Amino acid sequence: MPYEPDDYLSRHFQISGIDLASKVDELIQLSTPSTSANLNLYRDMLVTVIRMAQADRNRWDAKIMLQTLREMERAFSTLEQFKRRRKVTVFGSARTPANHPLYALARQLGTALARHELMVITGAGGGIMSAAHEGAGQEYSLGFNITLPFEQGANATIEGTDHLLSFHFFFLRKLFFVKEADALVLCPGGFGTLDEALEVLTLIQTGKSPLVPVVLLDRPGGSYWKEALEFIDRQLLGNGYIMPSDMHLMRLVYSADDAVEEIAQFYRNFHSSRWLKDKFVIRLHHALSDAALKRLDTDFADLCKTGGFNQQPFCEAESDEPELCELPRLAFAFNGRDHGRLRELLNAINQPSAWA
Known part of the structure; x- marks a missing residue:
């Protein structure tokens, strides 16, 4: 829908006899190319900050807003270099050991995605995340790390590179996991993986996020996603909490090649x-x-x-x-x-x- 500029600031300061609105316009003119289609958007960003300063919110609220703006600007700047490349976000447990069949499967997935010119986004940690990046290699890897109270360094594939972003807030990290993804692959995992799976499906089901392939990947003979789908079918669909067609928003596969084929088929036409x-x-x-x-x-x-x-x-x-x-x-x-x-x-x- 067309953007409607917020004229609150101009009205407020005209009444107050303070010409701050013209100062905002002057700053925008000094800092923004005159041909930019986003002049009104940048103006309203500044207006929003000024409104918060005017209200003099508590320090915690102000720090949340500052951290959010900084992290988003840094992410946009870093990701600009990858703008024209298709990307696949891979979720899964950080606790999966290197000798587990799922680790090998995630590595195979990373290799297969890179072979099809698809970048691999993960949470940059260990387990499934590390395996997918190992398979893809640095050139095809992006990592969105999270700052936690305990130490969580990035995996060796992307540590110290410009393919790594660190986030303080989970909600911003999750925003970019979905925003940047042309497809999502979910391997077995814990609370975080299930949270990501359900949020992704909710965003797509409600139209808040564009429709992309959602692939549930398990090892041959694995029952993690099979039993999860049985629960969804029995409890959610069986009780009318979702529509039968919602089951088409995801697909269960048991090999890296089948996961990549599902993505390729989605973009065939x-x-x-x-x-x-x-x-x-x-x-x-x-x-x-x-x-x-x-x-x-x-x-x-x-x-x-x-x-x-x-x-x-x-x-x-x-x-x-x-x-x-x-x-x-x-x-x-x-x-x-x-x-x-x-x-x-x-x-x-x-x-x-x-x-x-």
Whole structure:
């Protein structure tokens, strides 16, 4: 949706007879390129800090805000160099020993992802995280470490490199785990892994995070995710707490190659998506055939608030992403609710038989 500037500061200080608003504008003009599309955003960031200073919040609140801003700015700056590279976040236990079958599996996963030009994001610690980075190698590894009361150094693959970020707050670390990910792979783990799994699924189910592949990876014969899915099916689905289509938001596999194939299949035709006002636009590598469009109108009519599915060219509203202008588009009035069904739609358009 269009950004609405916050005019609180100007109104407040006009009434107070203090011309602080013009000082903010002057600072923005001095520090920001005049061609920036983000002038209003930067102005309102400063306004927000000034409003907090005006209220003179307690020191703990002020330190939280300062630490948050610093960590986010540092993360944005560090990650800019990796902006055009696809990335996969891998979760799993830091306690998995190097002689465990899951450690070997995570190492194989890292190797397979790097072979497909996919960077591997982990929490930078030991266990599954270290194994995935060992397999990927430094060039294909990113680590988001967390500062804890006890010592937690980064693993040897990324220690001391510009591929490592350290966070003080878990919520910021989790934000970047999801924000940067084009796919997520979850190996068995403890409370943290389960927390990450459920939060990721909640974000995707509610549309607060873009739809990406969520792969549950276990060793052959392992029962960790199998029994977790049985619980979800019996208790959550069985009691009506989730929809049947929500089960399509994740897939259980038992090998590194199958995990990578699930990710590759997701992006076989699907490229990316965005909202343009009330239309949901899916960018494709291949246009769809007329017959496929008709099938979508029949099989996925429940996803549309009104109308049906239409293919359309690049439009002026997407001018902020000119590098994607050549891609075909599939547009429809998505109800914004049924993301499990949306995953089924993507599965359909990823089939070569649907392409023109």
